[in-house]
Amino acid sequence: MTEQPFPETFPWGGATAANQYEGGYLEGHKGLNTSDVLTNGEHLRPRRVYWKNPLTEEEGFEEMGLTEPVNFPEGVIPVLKEGELYPSQEATDFYHHFKEDIALMAEMGFKAFRMSISWSRIFPEGDEEEANEEGLQFYDQVFDELLKYGIEPLVTLSHYEIPLNLAVKYNGWASRKMIDIFEKYAVTVFRRYKGKVKYYLTFIEINLIAVNSFLEAGIMQTSPEIRAQGVHNQFVGSAKAVKAAHEIDPDIQAGMMLAYYPYYPYTCDPQDQISIMEQQENLFYSDVQAGGYYPEYIL
DSSP, rough: OOOOOOOOTTTOEEEHHHHHHTTOOTTGGGOBBBBTTOOOBBBTEEEEEEEEEETHHHHHEEEEEESSOOOOOOEEEEOOTTTOHHHHHHOOHHHHHHHHHHHHHHHHTOEEEEEOHHHHSSSSSSSOSSHHHHHHHHHHHHHHHHTTOOOOEEEEEEOOOHHHHHHHHHHGGGSTTHHHHHHHHHHHHHTTTTOOOOOOOOOOOSSGTTTOOHHHHHHSSOOHHHHHHHHHHHHHHHHHHHHHHHOOOTOOEEEEEOOOOOOOSSSOOOHHHHHHHHGGGGHHHIIIIISOOOOTTOO
């Protein structure tokens, strides 16, 4: 077999997420998001989100597992609890060290850098009339620094953090109001960074709404029906954002991203094959976003 080397233009690089990397969680008038209220975990204790009911003064917490969505009591508000560690609040402090970090990326030979914008840095509450200029200026500086070294930014709009206010006020993406709110945020970003950013992802691992609907979609009160509605709203929001991106700048390429984990049937028995189809139902997300339809088996 003849070897096929990667072309010289292949964009080797690396990736981060604002909630794991950026820090500066209340600087520059940034608002709280869903990741900011998630504690650290330990080998014997999952990560937690503490909450308070403002009417009854009742307090409690929900554990963030990896297999089942969390269902908060109705009417509660996630709060920060004294004495707990919140990793995303400081993270690795890219907010204060982005110039040093990007210089190191250039030294490593990066040609591309996938990063996410913190939605609550641009719209602290999520549904304001005007964007936060300090947040916009921060990312202007980041993109300028990347381009100075010839590093192409690939930007995710929503990566496991939405403004906390949207989760509390609307139950996150369970509400169709989120479609227009997200489109406004996306359009603000596309217009501001036109000529600086050509590549976008709308949602990171959109299919993980099935197992962590709070972080992925800000959904606090949930059910299978609510999650189905939530992801449908995200599909519509994503499509409207992509359409707007192409209208604002025809050079923009906007796509999607899934968490992909393949399963294999134990035998060729049809029941095993059907079971695998059920296990891999997360693949229908790509059918909707790339093909524009829901496959029959998921309906």
